[in-house]
Every structure is written in C-alpha cells, then in structure tokens.
Amino acid sequence: xxxxxxxxxVLAAAVLLVSVLITLTMSPRLGLDLQGxxxxxxxxxDSETAKADRESTDRTLEVLRQRIDSLGVAEPVLxxxxxxxxxxxxxxxxxxxxxxxxxGRTAQLSFHAVQGPxxxxxxxxxxxxxxxxxxxxxxxxxxxxxxxxxxxxKDATADFDAQQGTGWSVSLDFHKDAGKKWxxxxxxxxxxxxxxxxxxxxxxxxxxxxxxxxxxxxVGCNVGLPSGSTQITGSFSADEARDLAxxxxxxxxxxxxxxxxxxxxxPTLGAAAIDASARAALIGAAATxxxxxxxxxxxxxxxxxxxxxxxxxxxxxLVALGVTLTLPGLAGFVLAIGMAVDANVxxxxxxxxxxxDRRNGSLRSALSAGFRNAWSAVADSNVTTLIAAGxxxxxxxxxxxxxxxxxxxxxLVSMFSALxxxxxxxxxxxxxxxxxxxxxxxxxxxxxRIRTWLNERDPQLFRSPRRWLMVSTALVVLAVTGILVRxxxxxxxxTGGRLxxxxxSRPVDVETARDTIAAAGFTDAEVTTAGxxxxxxxxxxLDNDGEHALRAALAEEGGGxxxxxxxxxxxxxxxxxxxxxxxxxGVAVLVQLAYLxxxxxxxxxxxxxxxxVHDVVILVGAFAWxxxxxxxxxxxxxxxxxxxxxxxxxxxxxxxxxxxxRNRRAPIADVANRAVLQTVPRTVNTGMGALFILIxxxxxxxxxxxxxxxxxxxxxxVGTYSSVMTAVPxxxxxxxxxxxxxxxxxxxxxRKKSVGRPRRDPADNGARV
Numbered sequence: 001x002x003x004x005x006x007x008x009x010v011l012a013a014a015v016l017l018v019s020v021l022i023t024l025t026m027s028p029r030l031g032l033d034l035q036g037x038x039x040x041x042x043x044x045x046d047s048e049t050a051k052a053d054r055e056s057t058d059r060t061l062e063v064l065r066q067r068i069d070s071l072g073v074a075e076p077v078l079x080x081x082x083x084x085x086x087x088x089x090x091x092x093x094x095x096x097x098x099x100x101x102x103x104g105r106t107a108q109l110s111f112h113a114v115q116g117p118x119x120x121x122x123x124x125x126x127x128x129x130x131x132x133x134x135x136x137x138x139x140x141x142x143x144x145x146x147x148x149x150x151x152x153x154k155d156a157t158a159d160f161d162a163q164q165g166t167g168w169s170v171s172l173d174f175h176k177d178a179g180k181k182w183x184x185x186x187x188x189x190x191x192x193x194x195x196x197x198x199x200x201x202x203x204x205x206x207x208x209x210x211x212x213x214x215x216x217x218x219v220g221c222n223v224g225l226p227s228g229s230t231q232i233t234g235s236f237s238a239d240e241a242r243d244l245a246x247x248x249x250x251x252x253x254x255x256x257x258x259x260x261x262x263x264x265x266x267p268t269l270g271a272a273a274i275d276a277s278a279r280a281a282l283i284g285a286a287a288t289x290x291x292x293x294x295x296x297x298x299x300x301x302x303x304x305x306x307x308x309x310x311x312x313x314x315x316x317x318l319v320a321l322g323v324t325l326t327l328p329g330l331a332g333f334v335l336a337i338g339m340a341v342d343a344n345v346x347x348x349x350x351x352x353x354x355x356x357d358r359r360n361g362s363l364r365s366a367l368s369a370g371f372r373n374a375w376s377a378v379a380d381s382n383v384t385t386l387i388a389a390g391x392x393x394x395x396x397x398x399x400x401x402x403x404x405x406x407x408x409x410x411x412l413v414s415m416f417s418a419l420x421x422x423x424x425x426x427x428x429x430x431x432x433x434x435x436x437x438x439x440x441x442x443x444x445x446x447x448x449r450i451r452t453w454l455n456e457r458d459p460q461l462f463r464s465p466r467r468w469l470m471v472s473t474a475l476v477v478l479a480v481t482g483i484l485v486r487x488x489x490x491x492x493x494x495t496g497g498r499l500x501x502x503x504x505s506r507p508v509d510v511e512t513a514r515d516t517i518a519a520a521g522f523t524d525a526e527v528t529t530a531g532x533x534x535x536x537x538x539x540x541x542l543d544n545d546g547e548h549a550l551r552a553a554l555a556e557e558g559g560g561x562x563x564x565x566x567x568x569x570x571x572x573x574x575x576x577x578x579x580x581x582x583x584x585x586g587v588a589v590l591v592q593l594a595y596l597x598x599x600x601x602x603x604x605x606x607x608x609x610x611x612x613v614h615d616v617v618i619l620v621g622a623f624a625w626x627x628x629x630x631x632x633x634x635x636x637x638x639x640x641x642x643x644x645x646x647x648x649x650x651x652x653x654x655x656x657x658x659x660x661x662r663n664r665r666a667p668i669a670d671v672a673n674r675a676v677l678q679t680v681p682r683t684v685n686t687g688m689g690a691l692f693i694l695i696x697x698x699x700x701x702x703x704x705x706x707x708x709x710x711x712x713x714x715x716x717x718v719g720t721y722s723s724v725m726t727a728v729p730x731x732x733x734x735x736x737x738x739x740x741x742x743x744x745x746x747x748x749x750x751r752k753k754s755v756g757r758p759r760r761d762p763a764d765n766g767a768r769v
Contacts, residue, residue: 019316031326041261109150152178158241179228187224260570284696329402336410338693343418388643465729479621491631496574504558520553607730641715648723
C-alpha cells in the first residue's frame, strides 16, 4: 500500500468516525413541514413616525418575541429576512388563528379626550386635532389629540369581576409620569356635566374605540383620578381579555405588519413524509448498490460501501452545521444518494478504457489513470450542480432553500467519498493478490456489455446532425403547444391565495365537497381529491376565520375534518416569488453559459445551454399537459434538472476536447461520435442510479413528493437525451461557422517529453522474474 493510499485511508476513517459520533449524539433540526407547526412571513410597513428599515424591523421583532413567549409556544424561532420582513416559526401550533391575531395586531394604544359627538360625514376623516371614530355602540365621537400612549402603561392584567357582574376586564397600571397625564385627562373631562359626551374618555386600540367610559360624578373638576390606574371594560371573553392585556403589556409594534405568507402542517403529515422518504431512500439506495455491484463487480461493491459512508457523512454534516431539514431538503438528501455514484462511474469507466489500452499494464496503474483523467469531468460536472444549488438557496423561499443546502452538501460529500474513500478502498483491493489473479472479479478488466456492443457496431450517430435537431424541435413544439393550449397551472405560491388540505373521517366525493363549500359561501373555491379521505381546497383571499368556517362545513359533511396542511400566500409575495423564479431561471442559464464558455469552446457552451433550454421547455410543457402544478417544489426540480443536463453535456464535451486535442486533423463529427460512444456507458449507468432513487420516491414518497419525483424523472430522461442528441449536433453545426483552431493537447506540468523510452507504470517497482 502506497503512502498516498495510506493517507486517504486514515483520512476516510477519521471523517467516518467523527460522522458516526455526530450521528449518535446529535439530533437533526427538523423544519415545520416535518415536525408540524405554523410558519408566517410578516411584511413590515412604514408608519407615520418610523420607516420600515433594518433597525425598526429589529425592534418590531423583539416586541413580537415577547408576545409569542407570553403565548406559551415552545421554542419559537423569529428571524429577520432582508430589511423589512420577519419570519416566525411556531412548532406544534396547528390552529394559527389566535397566534395570527396576537402577532398581526399593531397594538397602538392611545387615550383621547372626547370633544363632542361626531358627524356622519366625518367618520373617515381626520380632524385638525384628532380623528372621528365610532364608539362601542356605533355612535361617532369627535376625539381630541393623543393625551397618553400605550408606552405609559406599566402593567396590564386580565381580571374577572363576578361580584359586580361586569365580567372580564383589563386593568392598567401607569408609570409615574403617565399617571399624572391620566389624572389631568380625567380631571379635564370631569369639568363637563354628567351625560355630556365631553365627560367621556376614549381608549383607542389600532384605530378602534374599545372603551369610552364617562368619568364618575364623584371626580372633581381639574382633580381627576389620582390612582395612576384604570380599567378597560367591555363585552370581553376570557381569551379576548387575556390577549388584549398581552398586547398592551408587550407594547405597541414600532411598525405595522402584514401576514404575506402562512404555512401550517399537521404533525401526522410530517411523520408520514419522514417514514415514506426513509423507505424510499433505503429501497432506492439498495437498488442502486445492487446495480453498481452487478456492473462493476468487486469495485462496484466497494462503491456501494462508499454510498453507505456517504449517507452517514452527509447526515452528520447536516446535523453538525445546524441545517434545518425540510421536506424538499429530505428529498434532496435522498436524491443525492443516487447522484453520488456519478463520480465512481466516471472513474470506473475511464479505468476500463485505460486498462484496455495498456496491454501489459497493471490494474492499479489503470485505476490511478482513471482517477487522474476523470478528475476534470468530475469537477466540472459537480460545479454545474453546485451552481443550481446556490441559486436555489439565494433565490428560493421557505422549504426550497433547504433543498439547495442539502443538494450542495451532498455534492461536496459525494466528491470526498468518491475521490478519497472509494479510491482508498479500490487501491487497497487492486493491490491484493486475489484481485490480481482473478481479473474478472474486479469489474475493470472487462469492458462491459454496453461498451462491447458499441465497439462492435460502431454506429455513426452524427452523419446528419440536423436529423436529431429536428427531433428535438418537434419535442419543443409539442411542449409549447401544451403550454398554450392547456396553460400552466401556477401553484398558490406564485399566484397568491390559500391552499388547505383536509382529512375527513369518512369519504367525501369531489362534487359533494364542492357543493358543501359553495353552500357555505365559498363559490370560487377549487376542490380536488388527494386520496380516499383527503381533500385539497384552493381559494383566493381567505382569512383565518373564513378557513375555520370552511373546515366546519366540510366537517359536517365528512363526519369531522382535520387540517393537514395550510398555505397562505399574499398577492404581493406571490408576485415576488414568481419574479424570483424567472430570475433564477435566467441567472441559471447565464451562469452556466459563462462557466462553460470559460471551460470549453464557445460553440460547446452555446450548444449546452441550447440543450438546457430545450429541457426546461419540455419539462414545463409536460406538466402543462399533465395538469400538474408549477410551484416552488417544481422550481427546485427544474433547477436540479438544469444542473444534471449540463453535467451530462460537460462529460461528453470534456471527452470531445480530449480526443480532438490528440488528433487535431480529425473531422469534428468523427471525434464527437467517438466521444459519445465512449461516454454512453457512463451516461446510462449514472442515469440508472438516479432513476432507482426517483422511482422509489415517486412510488413510496407519498403525495408530498410525487410531483417533485415526477418532474425529476421526466427532466433527467430528457436531459440525458438532449446532452447527446441535442447538444452535440448543435455544437457540430456551430463549429462549421467557427474559425477557432482545435484545442491544443495539454501536457502535465513539470514533466519533460520522453524520447525513445516507453512510459513506465508508476506502480511498477522494477522487479522482474
């Protein structure tokens, strides 16, 4: 065993040991879509006295934190997003009505003198020194300026007075200076006769008069109430009194806020998603491991062992970094297992070629050459996937960000597992006498059935490049027809509105559910089934009270209805998410084009991006024909397909560049044909690894991941085709108009050109028998 192999083995063992310790001692941080709960996005807005900047938003966040802590929610998470947005995560909160009421209210409390009865026409107007507002009975009052604000309240408590029969009320205690103002305000009001509107004091909360009592006749003029406290009475329930006391005590929000996004997931849905994803991961990984073992024998079995190590290290990295694991992120973790075989397949296929070209070469030297020569393709293909993951993280929203993080971690760990762990295992195996004596066992000494068949037939695929481009054009036309005829069903995430899923106690058919919901007043609701007892209801603008009424109507028809998932997206956020999705696609195309142009010829870059656009259009068209929603999860799948498609194109064009540099006088069509025939085994074997995982996700992953898996299945199949039959013919046509010379052959730095001496096997120690 060489020193380099020893270093790799020790490094792999150390990383694996640390990962196992992390896995056994730390728990993952689950997103709300997996553990259940409510997530809200609040948009801060400018007030009359403050601008919605970073500092004011931070002050608003702290007030919200105090309110939520008073609600008794376990481990709430509040973070600022950007300059003027606040993300609130409330674990285990399934009915967000009370939380939304407490969180969303500005709680601007003020005390006013009453100047007299107001006129009807001044109801919406603002007087010179105060507003005109209706009192508790609906009569208008002309109010004076603010005499005292909620900032002067020291404490607020909810009290129940059973003896006086007043029911629930809220008692206020003022700070010293505020108490003096309260005494002055009530003293001025006491100067007016009993029954006069001006003897009243109005208490206003968020622009609404919640109490306007008359000052007691026992209070003298200009004397006022000296106690420094007061009581707000009204027809309060226990919850209303407690919430009002909580709002006043917590203080007014420095900025008004609006709920622009609200997502609620029941705990059963999250647990079911975890179980389904775990089953899909185990079955898909087992199928992938079996496939790679059959294809590459002993080395394939070692690569399968590497997959297990990859899973442990990736999971440990997610836990150690504190990444929040969301449902799309969980799917990304599972998908990355199938994509992790890519680097191993690249190396093994390259090692097969090297072994076949070296008549007297050793297995170890062929393997070393395979790792060395495959490095360029491995690096380029993984960079393109990292670009897609980065776009998902920076331009995605909510759970989709989690997919970008897990995908990026998966790509980096897959490179480590393939280039360090798998290399150490295969080099140790290649150096053993058993593998050397029985070459058919290792999986490298034989070219494989696909490669053998291609070598025997030697098909000339690109005699007529236009033929393949015509097929691709026909597929694009079919997809565009679907988009124009059927239309794209944008999800509620991009259009705004509300999507709620219910589980009923007994089956309810769609027509009955539609009639029931329409009878309850929701005539514009769209109802679909998501299972025997599961209903999905999509509406336009719908507040929490409306959702409660809708659920009650379904519960009456279905013998009970449990809310499984709830998504509310405001129209402004929907427009923003839709705009960000288009920006993400545009940036993905431009960044991939720039990277490929820097790494390859411009003709190769343009052809690859053309194939990429071809894949995007076909995938969107397929979902249009199928009537499936295009939402944030679909965007995650689409950007993944972009990375995968470019990944395949990179492998092909990397081989074209290498072969053309060896023989610069050869026709480019012949070079491209040979490059494709040499890389087809890798393309097929890698695609099979991903397909096993995706089929398992589609069948076992449940409804939450079905569309995601379907989009990736279609996209990977189309991307595999286009990387060969669209990108390569496109590059051939572009090369006809290009005047750039063929690429020069690169020589390893520091090596001198040998003259008259054959290359020596680096693993050969010179001994001869």
